[in-house]
Amino acid sequence: MSETVFTKVEDLARLPWFGLNEAGRITVTDPSVGPVIDMHTHLALAFIMPMQHSLHRSSAETQHYMPSCCSFDLDVYANKNMTHNHLKSLKRDLVIGGITGLTPMRKTHTIPNLVREMDDLNVVKSVILAIDMQTGLSKNWFHAAQAAKDEPKLIGYGSVHPHDWGNIGDRLDTQAHAGCVGIKAHPMVQGFRPDDPAALDLFRLCGDRGLPMLIHCGPAGIEPPKRRARLHVKFYEKALADNPKTTFILGHAGALEWEAALKLSLKYPNAYLEISSQSLSAVKQMVATANPDRIVFGSDWPWYHQAWPLAKVCLATQDKPDIRTKILYRNAADLLKLEK
DSSP states (O other), X not given: OOTXXXXXXXXXXXXXXXEEOTTSOEEEOOTTSOOEEEEEXXXXXXXXXOOOSXXXXXXXXXXXXXXXXXXXXXXXXXXXXXXXXXXXXXXXXXXXXXXXXOOSGGGGOSHHHHHHHHHHTTEEEEEEEOOOOSBXXXXXXXXXXXXXXXXXXXXXXXXXXXXXXXXXXXXXXXXHHTTXXXXXXXXXXXXXXXXXXXXXXXXXXXXXXXXXXXEEOSOOSOSOHHHHTTOOGGGGHHXXXXXXXXXXXXXXXGGGGHXXXXXXXXXXXXXXXXXXXXXXXXXXXXHHHSOGGGEEOOOOBXXXXXXXXXXXXXXXXXXXXXXXXXXXXXXXXXXXXXXX
């Protein structure tokens, strides 16, 4: 078996930084790993209809979109490990569950289930990313802000659709006053191109308010083709160039076009690489080439167990402890102004 292939999440205990706790869950055993800040997590999202279940409900296990019981290879883009059935269940939960709230997987995408995983892996803070449509169709930003108030280990990022029916600046101010310290944008889900004039206005307004923008960046290969066409990394450059005051955290570091995103991060000082879902080889290349002060850790929980991307960073920084600390904690702590 390849050194990067594991039979299930618990098999990561083969690596020197991990072990199993008394409950049989994967855990960090090496004190040199951590503290960790996860810049990319989600709770259950709701669209059109209000949230249909409690985000404070605990369950025995989390139903990740990529099941933790299945084999996976760390050296491919994460969703390449998903089977046809995994993708079918994922899309059903995201689309049907997002509207009706009735699918079972999302009922496990809750605050206590995330915090349990964090505690096992020395993740001290996780950023909850909201994704919202126009006002009235969803209110996920409110749940992200409320989660951060209810649980000190969580930090809320809001979401404002570029084509919102209301005043964009007022929406941003409302969310910031509610406790959101940044904004999440998702061109695929929200249906816009990053160089859309309305999107550029949103990015400018975020910069004016000192709100970092974590934006899904690059095609992941499982989107509907028409929406995938909006995600090419070349469409993100105008946003970076026109908004030097706005900090952009490129979610998934460009996804399948990570090399193009890496080039953008080297060209524009307002671009960070958030490395969730990336292959081990890509993470190694970013560690070797990118500005080490502008790489941050993310997992995309509940798509994947937080141990997956954490193992990649450990492997990619085996002889670079200072860079490991920057990626896993310091860079995100500075972005989030935690120590101020």
